[in-house]
Amino acid sequence: MTPPPAEAAVTSAALAPATAREETPFRRFVADFAESKVAVGAFVVFVVIALLAIFANVIAPQNPYDLAQLDIMDGRMPPGTVGGAGFTYILGTDDQGRDMFSGILFGLRISLMVGAGSAFIAFIVGTSLGLLAAYFGGRTDTLIMRLVDLQLSFPSILVALMILAFLGKGILNVVIAIVVVEWAYYARTVRGTALVERRREYIEAAECLALSKPRIVFRHLLPNCLPPLIVILTMQVARAIALEATLSFLGLGVPVTEPSLGLLIANGYEYMLSGRYWISFYPGIALLVTIVVINLVGDQLRDVLNPRLRK
Amino acid sequence: MTAGLRSLLLAAASSLAFAGGAAAQTLTIAVGAPVTSIDPHYHNLSPNNALAEHLFDGLTGTDSRARLVPRLAESWRAVDDTTWEFKLRPGVKFHNGNDFTAEDVAFTIARAGNVPNSPSSFGIYTRVVSEVQVVDPHTVRLRTRTTYPLLPVDLSNVMMLDRQTHENAATEDYNSGKVAFGTGAYRFVRYTPGDRIELERNDAYWGQREPWQRVNYRIIVNNAARTAALLAGDVDFIDQVPTTDIARMKQDNRVHVSEVVGLRIIYLALDHSRTDGSPFVAGPNGEALDRNPLKDVRVRRALSMAIDREAITSRVMEGAAIPAGQFLPEGVYSHIPGYGPPRFDPDGARRLLAEAGYPNGLRISIHGPNDRYINDARIIQAVGSFWTRIGVRTQVEAMPWTTFIARAGRQEFSAFLVGWGSSTGEASSPLRSLVATFDREKGFGASNRGRYSNPELDRLLEQALATVDDEKREKLLQDATRIAMDDVSIIPIHIQKNTWAMKRNLRHDARADELTRAQDVRPAN
Numbered sequence: 001m002t003p004p005p006a007e008a009a010v011t012s013a014a015l016a017p018a019t020a021r022e023e024t025p026f027r028r029f030v031a032d033f034a035e036s037k038v039a040v041g042a043f044v045v046f047v048v049i050a051l052l053a054i055f056a057n058v059i060a061p062q063n064p065y066d067l068a069q070l071d072i073m074d075g076r077m078p079p080g081t082v083g084g085a086g087f088t089y090i091l092g093t094d095d096q097g098r099d100m101f102s103g104i105l106f107g108l109r110i111s112l113m114v115g116a117g118s119a120f121i122a123f124i125v126g127t128s129l130g131l132l133a134a135y136f137g138g139r140t141d142t143l144i145m146r147l148v149d150l151q152l153s154f155p156s157i158l159v160a161l162m163i164l165a166f167l168g169k170g171i172l173n174v175v176i177a178i179v180v181v182e183w184a185y186y187a188r189t190v191r192g193t194a195l196v197e198r199r200r201e202y203i204e205a206a207e208c209l210a211l212s213k214p215r216i217v218f219r220h221l222l223p224n225c226l227p228p229l230i231v232i233l234t235m236q237v238a239r240a241i242a243l244e245a246t247l248s249f250l251g252l253g254v255p256v257t258e259p260s261l262g263l264l265i266a267n268g269y270e271y272m273l274s275g276r277y278w279i280s281f282y283p284g285i286a287l288l289v290t291i292v293v294i295n296l297v298g299d300q301l302r303d304v305l306n307p308r309l310r311k
Numbered sequence: 312m313t314a315g316l317r318s319l320l321l322a323a324a325s326s327l328a329f330a331g332g333a334a335a336q337t338l339t340i341a342v343g344a345p346v347t348s349i350d351p352h353y354h355n356l357s358p359n360n361a362l363a364e365h366l367f368d369g370l371t372g373t374d375s376r377a378r379l380v381p382r383l384a385e386s387w388r389a390v391d392d393t394t395w396e397f398k399l400r401p402g403v404k405f406h407n408g409n410d411f412t413a414e415d416v417a418f419t420i421a422r423a424g425n426v427p428n429s430p431s432s433f434g435i436y437t438r439v440v441s442e443v444q445v446v447d448p449h450t451v452r453l454r455t456r457t458t459y460p461l462l463p464v465d466l467s468n469v470m471m472l473d474r475q476t477h478e479n480a481a482t483e484d485y486n487s488g489k490v491a492f493g494t495g496a497y498r499f500v501r502y503t504p505g506d507r508i509e510l511e512r513n514d515a516y517w518g519q520r521e522p523w524q525r526v527n528y529r530i531i532v533n534n535a536a537r538t539a540a541l542l543a544g545d546v547d548f549i550d551q552v553p554t555t556d557i558a559r560m561k562q563d564n565r566v567h568v569s570e571v572v573g574l575r576i577i578y579l580a581l582d583h584s585r586t587d588g589s590p591f592v593a594g595p596n597g598e599a600l601d602r603n604p605l606k607d608v609r610v611r612r613a614l615s616m617a618i619d620r621e622a623i624t625s626r627v628m629e630g631a632a633i634p635a636g637q638f639l640p641e642g643v644y645s646h647i648p649g650y651g652p653p654r655f656d657p658d659g660a661r662r663l664l665a666e667a668g669y670p671n672g673l674r675i676s677i678h679g680p681n682d683r684y685i686n687d688a689r690i691i692q693a694v695g696s697f698w699t700r701i702g703v704r705t706q707v708e709a710m711p712w713t714t715f716i717a718r719a720g721r722q723e724f725s726a727f728l729v730g731w732g733s734s735t736g737e738a739s740s741p742l743r744s745l746v747a748t749f750d751r752e753k754g755f756g757a758s759n760r761g762r763y764s765n766p767e768l769d770r771l772l773e774q775a776l777a778t779v780d781d782e783k784r785e786k787l788l789q790d791a792t793r794i795a796m797d798d799v800s801i802i803p804i805h806i807q808k809n810t811w812a813m814k815r816n817l818r819h820d821a822r823a824d825e826l827t828r829a830q831d832v833r834p835a836n
Contacts, residue, residue, distance in 0.1 A: 067699040075626045096692050256688055257707045274555045
């Protein structure tokens with residue numbers, strides 16, 4: 001369980017000057033995280049991807065969501081072709097004449113927004129319910145945790161498909177579907193941690209001071225349950241991005257004129273065998289890289305935030 | 312020694328020649344849509360009808376350009392407005408040796424609409440017949456309830472059965488082969504549902520002798536698998552070549568592609584049902600309108616002119632369609648010669664919109680299926696792009712067919728993409744179903760989901776349906792079609808091509824009606 005003491009000694013020695021100056025938890029966290037070069041690299045790539053997505057409308061040569069800018073005569077052009085509008089399609093075009101590079105930038109924006117947004121909402125909902133279950137116990141606990149069991153017993157893609165079939169298409173509905181699918185993971189994790197924490201002395205002390213229940217739960221219990229939740233949050237962002245891509249690939253997510261990465265892949269899927277690989281290939285690579293870097297960052301966070309691995 | 316060697320070589324050579332001959336006489340076809348029964352009157356479905364044409368014959372038939380030709384009837388004529396007389400071909404025998412006579416026609420007409428559990432009945436072709444009169448063994452008269460000039464066309468879909476063999480036979484007996492006897496060019500050998508049907512040549516056939524001793528009619532639903540089976544040489548002939556593969560196959564010199572313009576038109580229907588604002592049309596800034604712009608023919612014409620049909624057929628359909636300006640392609644009965652698709656003219660479209668009182672354009676949503684027609688979702692996106700460029704900002708919504716068609720039938724949309732296959736191979740079918748005023752009792756406008764209505768068109772159509780003379784009827788149908796198109800009742804986009812691919816040494820007479828038959832495949836010489 002515990003890592004060899006020699007390694008720990010080396011680590012603390014290397015960090016000695018910094019820690020000697022001022023050991024704040026944040027500095028320590030950053031230093032621990034930076035131990036893995038792969039994780040740092042992944043983080044840098046992630047920042048680049050996020051910036052590309054945020055400034056998509058500045059960087060992209062074309063607004064892929066404006067139908068008036070698409071020229072069908074430029075459809076299915078291979079990478080490097082100069083189109084009718086005068087700029088080069090560096091990653092080619094899809095069947096509607098949509099510049100793949102612009103499409104990927106805008107698609108990343110949707111993917112990251114949906115991924116981060118839905119994971120964060122699920123985090124809030126799931127954490128609140130999990131804390132309530134742990135703190136109050138009894139019937140509340142049973143009710144919430146059985147709901148979690150029920151939720152987790154269905155494959156998430158099936159639940160998401162049912163919700164979208166009921167609500168209809170649209171980005172907001174995709175977010176709702178992902179939140180419904182994912183909240184249970186947070187609830188279950190936070191309940192486990194909170195059950196341990198609530199028997200600790202500081203909670204007892206807070207109760208003796210007759211602090212209000214919400215205050216105890218959110219100001220004292222929650223901060224001490226956060227580390228595992230942050231790890232789950234990063235993992236779930238990646239999962240949410242993948243789920244959105246899947247739903248869009250199946251034609252249930254975003255509108256056809258505003259494709260996300262999943263729909264871009266679906267658009268080119270039929271052309272794979274006829275030699276026009278780029279329509280599916282590049283958005284697929286973009287999706288792959290995004291999910292992998294988020295997962296790498298999440299992995300390192302888990303190592304850093306897990307006290308059992310640190311001591 | 313030399314003599315032994317020589318005879319050995321000779322034997323080898325002759326066995327090779329024999330094997331080559333046998334292989335050349337077997338044709339393996341792979342079709343993309345499953346055949347659901349051998350019973351020719353069980354399920355009115357193109358794949359079933361295509362197979363039935365191997366085993367059975369109708370009184371009449373259609374050639375590859377959907378023109379009527381004699382089959383078991385040598386000739387027919389209208390005796391009066393409600394009586395048709397058919398002269399039957401003498402000396403025709405069923406596969407089990409029974410003679411084909413007028414009695415069998417009477418039996419067939421009575422049976423076709425009365426097959427138990429039929430998912431889609433052949434009664435639509437025979438219901439109009441009120442009485443069958445057997446004049447002599449080779450003459451039969453059919454009396455119709457009303458004047459009905461299309462009877463010989465409709466009967467091309469009804470395969471003739473033998474009273475002696477098929478009386479009291481159930482659909483299962485056809486599938487098992489017990490009563491699978493027709494007069495057709497091929498005899499039934501075996502049927503494995505969902506997999507294949509095996510056929511062999513009928514040497515006593517009344518018509519031209521077939522070049523194929525045996526035919527394996529296989530079902531391979533998956534597009535990629537069917538294409539791969541042809542390229543690998545497992546099958547000789549496939550239908551429904553995916554549009555994404557057509558270009559590649561045309562360049563591949565191992566295979567030969569045959570195609571023909573079909574009878575299925577892809578078009579946009581428009582909301583004519585409301586006068587005070589349509590649900591998915593709004594002003595240029597999204598504000599609600601108090602009148603429906605689609606009721607104005609100038610707006611409809613502008614929307615039609617804004618579409619570059621050449622671009623859609625060449626880029627989206629990759630050549631597997633031709634631009635359409637009317638219901639039927641050239642060469643088909645009741646096509647209007649010289650009446651082409653509207654010219655692509657975005658500037659003219661913008662002027663027309665301004666003239667109609669929308670100088671700043673409009674907003675519209677276009678709906679369509681994403682799993683029904685070839686490249687359906689891509690077509691509406693392309694249309695959306697053309698409309699946006701003339702100032703009609705377009706939202707595009709593609710959805711599964713079942714959801715889509717239910718909503719379209721409730722008049723929920725303003726502009727939407729649908730298709731129509733003219734099964735009769737003439738214009739009365741689309742006129743009656745798509746643009747005639749909706750009237751449940753008359754059976755008019757059954758698929759007129761935009762509720763277009765024009766009394767003049769209705770009058771011409773009714774007159775055409777009561778005219779037995781082919782030439783006069785054609786003129787009336789053309790006039791009605793011209794009204795529908797001049798008035799932009801619908802916006803035609805393109806007519807699909809049907810495509811087949813085969814080994815290089817075969818030739819195929821491609822059929823407009825999409826049927827895949829061994830009779831149309833010949834060795835190339």
